[in-house]
Amino acid sequence: MKPKVFVSMPISQEVKDYLMQHCDIKVWEEQEPIKRDDLLREIADVDGLLTSGRRITENLLHHAPKLKVVSNKSVGYNNFDLEAMKKHNVIGTNTPGVLDETVADLAVGLMLAAARRISELDQLVKSGQWTPQSWDGPFLGVDVHRATLGVIGMGRIGEAVAKRARLGFNMEVLYCNRRQKPKAEKELGVKYADLDTLLQQSDFVMLLTPLTPETEGMIGEREFQLMKESAIFINVSRGQTVDEDALIRALKNKEIYAAALDVFQQEPVTKDHPLLQMKNVVTTPHIGSATRKTTEAMAMKAAENLVAALTGKEPENRVI
Numbered sequence: 001m002k003p004k005v006f007v008s009m010p011i012s013q014e015v016k017d018y019l020m021q022h023c024d025i026k027v028w029e030e031q032e033p034i035k036r037d038d039l040l041r042e043i044a045d046v047d048g049l050l051t052s053g054r055r056i057t058e059n060l061l062h063h064a065p066k067l068k069v070v071s072n073k074s075v076g077y078n079n080f081d082l083e084a085m086k087k088h089n090v091i092g093t094n095t096p097g098v099l100d101e102t103v104a105d106l107a108v109g110l111m112l113a114a115a116r117r118i119s120e121l122d123q124l125v126k127s128g129q130w131t132p133q134s135w136d137g138p139f140l141g142v143d144v145h146r147a148t149l150g151v152i153g154m155g156r157i158g159e160a161v162a163k164r165a166r167l168g169f170n171m172e173v174l175y176c177n178r179r180q181k182p183k184a185e186k187e188l189g190v191k192y193a194d195l196d197t198l199l200q201q202s203d204f205v206m207l208l209t210p211l212t213p214e215t216e217g218m219i220g221e222r223e224f225q226l227m228k229e230s231a232i233f234i235n236v237s238r239g240q241t242v243d244e245d246a247l248i249r250a251l252k253n254k255e256i257y258a259a260a261l262d263v264f265q266q267e268p269v270t271k272d273h274p275l276l277q278m279k280n281v282v283t284t285p286h287i288g289s290a291t292r293k294t295t296e297a298m299a300m301k302a303a304e305n306l307v308a309a310l311t312g313k314e315p316e317n318r319v320i
């Protein structure tokens with residue numbers, strides 16, 4: 001008998017066809033995310049779950065006694081309660097690598113948008129409020145080329161960003177990471193700095209670490225105060241790595257110039273969130289990897305990891 005699998009979000013026919021060769025699958029076909037209670041009901045007798053960031057908790061595992069593997073269609077796996085999964089003998093996998101270049105494209109896009117005030121100007125032009133006089137003063141941006149970029153978390157995506165910054169924009173790139181990375185220093189010309197030095201010297205500060213107990217809230221009041229008043233802060237990691245109240249204060253008090261955010265503490269972020277009321281904040285709705293090609297590659301990788309784990313092989317991207 002084939003193992004039973006629930007897929008908690010729509011996937012392409014190609015990924016379904018691949019999964020169906022090995023498993024009996026049921027797919028949540030709605031664009032609206034599946035409600036928690038429905039998810040718990042669907043996984044009651046499955047062997048595998050393919051999901052995109054749904055929280056895997058002790059309670060969920062309790063409702064899925066046969067579950068052997070949870071395959072995440074994302075590289076970040078902060079949605080996994082690793083202790084609980086270990087206790088319940090559940091394998092967890094993620095999808096690193098296939099999304100690096102796509103996420104780096106967005107990260108650089110956000111940096112450019114904040115520096116050159118692209119969203120603000122777009123609104124102004126579309127609403128007919130742009131006048132030739134507007135050229136003067138308030139909408140002048142800051143240069144990206146030859147500026148200093150500080151990357152916190154020089155991993156796969158960090159390196160893809162650094163490559164763009166060095167080769168495309170002739171930027172100086174400082175990085176801070178758990179381990180120093182001599183290979184990246186040699187190949188990309190990036191320079192290691194401790195966190196405080198990076199914050200003090202960078203024109204752009206970009207956060208690209210995973211969310212872990214060590215990185216939760218790692219950028220707060222003290223860190224914003226260390227940044228230049230002209231600094232632009234870009235977060236593409238997870239919302240919880242930043243103290244949002246401190247970010248709001250730093251922007252209001254002009255301790256930093258602007259922010260560009262793909263991630264928030266609560267997602268989807270609500271319309272009345274204070275950060276969305278600020279002109280010097282550019283946002284996207286957690287769409288770093290969201291191109292057609294990359295989302296498909298992630299889904300296929302997640303499917304392959306799932307099938308490997310369910311057929312007794314070692315999945316390529318096991319995280320627990």
Ligand SMILES: NC(=O)C1=CN([C@@H]2O[C@H](COP(=O)(O)OP(=O)(O)OC[C@H]3O[C@@H](n4cnc5c(N)ncnc54)[C@H](OP(=O)(O)O)[C@@H]3O)[C@@H](O)[C@H]2O)C=CC1
Pocket residue numbers: 075076077096097099103152153154155156157158176177178179208209210211212214215236237238262263286287288289
């Ligand atoms: N917004 C979006 O749509 C997306 C967001 N992401 C986020 O980006 C994260 C990074 O992805 P990826 O580059 O593939 O991951 P990697 O694991 O390749 O890189 C993460 C880097 O962060 C470093 N790091 C970890 N903890 C710390 C710390 N406390 N201080 C400094 N550096 C630290 C790691 O260092 P070391 O190697 O020494 O451990 C590593 O170099 C994901 O976990 C996810 O949260 C990813 C994809 C899309």
Ligand SMILES: O=CC(=O)O
Pocket residue numbers: 073074075076077099288289
């Ligand atoms: O946020 C997306 C991911 O892949 O992690």
